Amino acid sequence: MANGVTFYFIRHGETYLNRFNRFQGWANAPLTPEGEIDVQRSGRGLADIRFDAVYTSDLMRTIDTANIILSENNHAEDLAIVPMYEFREVFFGYYEGLEAGPTWQALQDEVKIKHGLPAGDRSDVAQFMNLMKEKDPSGMAENYVEFWNRVEAGLIKLLNKHAGTNQNILVVCHGMTIRNLLDGLVADFKQAEPLKNASASIVKYMDGQFHLLAYNQVDHFKDIAEAAENK
Numbered sequence: 688m689a690n691g692v693t694f695y696f697i698r699h700g701e702t703y704l705n706r707f708n709r710f711q712g713w714a715n716a717p718l719t720p721e722g723e724i725d726v727q728r729s730g731r732g733l734a735d736i737r738f739d740a741v742y743t744s745d746l747m748r749t750i751d752t753a754n755i756i757l758s759e760n761n762h763a764e765d766l767a768i769v770p771m772y773e774f775r776e777v778f779f780g781y782y783e784g785l786e787a788g789p790t791w792q793a794l795q796d797e798v799k800i801k802h803g804l805p806a807g808d809r810s811d812v813a814q815f816m817n818l819m820k821e822k823d824p825s826g827m828a829e830n831y832v833e834f835w836n837r838v839e840a841g842l843i844k845l846l847n848k849h850a851g852t853n854q855n856i857l858v859v860c861h862g863m864t865i866r867n868l869l870d871g872l873v874a875d876f877k878q879a880e881p882l883k884n885a886s887a888s889i890v891k892y893m894d895g896q897f898h899l900l901a902y903n904q905v906d907h908f909k910d911i912a913e914a915a916e917n918k
Contacts, residue, residue, distance in 0.1 A: 776861035
C-alpha cells in the first residue's frame with residue numbers, strides 16, 4: 688500500500704478583530720477568552736492524535752492557538768512549533784482593520800454581476816481577491832496569484848519533507864488561507880461556508896492527489912468540564 692501524509696488544518700481561535708467583524712489578514716489581535724476556551728475544546732478533542740510536526744503562520748494568533756492545542760495533546764512532549772510566513776492569511780491591504788460586512792458584501796455582489804454568477808452563489812475565489820486588489824486605494828492587497836504563489840511555496844516545503852511518511856501534520860493558520868488552499872488542491876471542492884474558529888479540516892495527500900477527509904469540523908470539540916471529569 689502506498690504511503691501518504693495527513694494534514695490537520697486548524698483555524699486559529701477567535702480574536703478581538705474577529706469578534707468585532709473587522710478585516711484581519713496580516714493585522715493581528717489577541718485571542719479572546721472565549722477563543723482560548725474553544726481552542727482548548729478543540730485540542731482536547733484531538734488529544735490522542737500523535738502529530739509528527741507542527742507548523743503555523745508567523746502571526747501570533749496562530750502560534751498562540753498551536754501552543755494551546757499542544758498543551759492539551761497527549762503526545763506533544765518533543766514537538767516544536769515552526770512558524771512560516773507562507774501560511775499567513777490573505778493580505779487585505781488598505782482594508783486591514785476596517786469593518787468587514789459592507790465592503791465584503793459589495794465586493795461579492797460586484798463579482799457575481801461581473802461574472803454572471805446567480806444570486807446566492809459562492810463568488811469565485813480568484814475573482815473576489817483580484818477585485819479587492821483593484822479596489823484597494825493603496826494597491827497593496829494580495830490578488831489571487833500573489834496569494835497562491837506564497838501559500839503554494841509553503842505547501843511544497845511541507846510535501847518535500849513529509850510526503851509518503853504516513854505522518855500526521857498539524858498546520859494552524861487562517862480561515863481564508865485554508866479554504867482557498869483547499870479550493871485550489873481538492874478536486875470538486877464544493878464547500879462554501881466560512882471556517883469556524885478552532886475548526887479542523889483534514890486532508891490526506893496520497894499518490895499525487897489531495898483527498899478531503901473533513902471540512903470545518905467542530906464535532907470533535909470536548910467540553911472543558913467533561914474533559915476534567917474524565918481525567
